[in-house]
Amino acid sequence: MRTVLVIESSISGKAGKSSQLVAQFLTKLPADVQLDRIDLAxxxxxxxxxxxxxxxxxxxxxxxxxxxxLARHSDDLIARIHQADAIVLGVPMYNFGVPSQLKALFDRVARAGVTFKYTEQGPVGLLSDKPVVVFATRGGIYQGTNADSQTPFLQQFFNFIGLSEQYFIYAEGLNMGEEAAKAALEKAEQRIGELSRKLAA
Structure with missing residues (x-):
């Protein structure tokens, strides 16, 4: 990887747990990786x-x-995605969904004829595939349940535009007591080490 596009969407900024996990992941990448940052807070x-x-x-x-x-918002975002070798997102859960700031970004990335097209066989993504790493932080436990609307939405969105190499790292139960939060963050940190080694290989 030469360039990583980093998208942070926590309204808490750098104090957000998703942003902190993103920061930890970035420290594990090779020193010569160039970071292109988007802070939606x-x-x-x-x-x-x-x-x-x-x-x-x-x-x-x-x-x-x-x-x-007006068009520059979308054009610039799509150009930055094209230029990146990987995309890293910090995605807290707000009221069972992704932050509205992140949805506003997605609405500018999904453009017919630019990042996807419709065919007789259905939609086809037009972006060159690259790793997409999602750090999903939640106050409760949602992964694998019907209440987790984030994961299928993000998977479908990125598949729709051609980005199928997706990795999800979860930190859940962060508001369920100190011990639960500590265990969740430790589990996420272990996964960060595993994934960073895989992507750097």
């Missing part, structure tokens, strides 16, 4: 509106200055 994206979609659909040469500025 300090630089949140607005929710997607129709005028921005209209800007995408307008040929670049015909865009107004306002449309060019």
């Amino acid at each position: 300090s630089q949140p994206l607005p929710h997607l509106e129709m005028n921005e979609i209209a800007a995408w659909m307008t040929p670049e040469a015909d865009r107004s200055l306002e449309q060019a500025a």
Whole structure:
């Protein structure tokens, strides 16, 4: 790996457990890896509106200055994904879903004809596959239950745009007492060591 795109979505910023696990993972990567960071707490994206979609659909040469500025949100994000050799995300669970800031980013990454296309056989992702590492932190225990809407959503989203090499590291039960939180973080840290060695190989 030469470049890693890091996307953090905790509203707690660096104090968030997902951000802290991301930071630990990054320390395990080779020293020459370049990091491209997106912190959605300090630089949140607005929710997607129709005028921005209209800007995408307008040929670049015909865009107004306002449309060019609107389209740049999506164009820049997609360019950064193309340039990255791997993507690392910190994803806390808020009310059973992903943070709305992260959903706003996803809405700008999924673009017909750019990151996916529809065919007679169904949708096909257009991005070159690369590792996607998700650090999922939760106050309760949700992995493998019907209440975990995050995991299938993230899996489906990344598969939809062509990114099928996915790794999930969970830290759950973080609000269920000190011992439960400690055990969850220790388990996640062990998984970090295993995965970082695998990806660096």
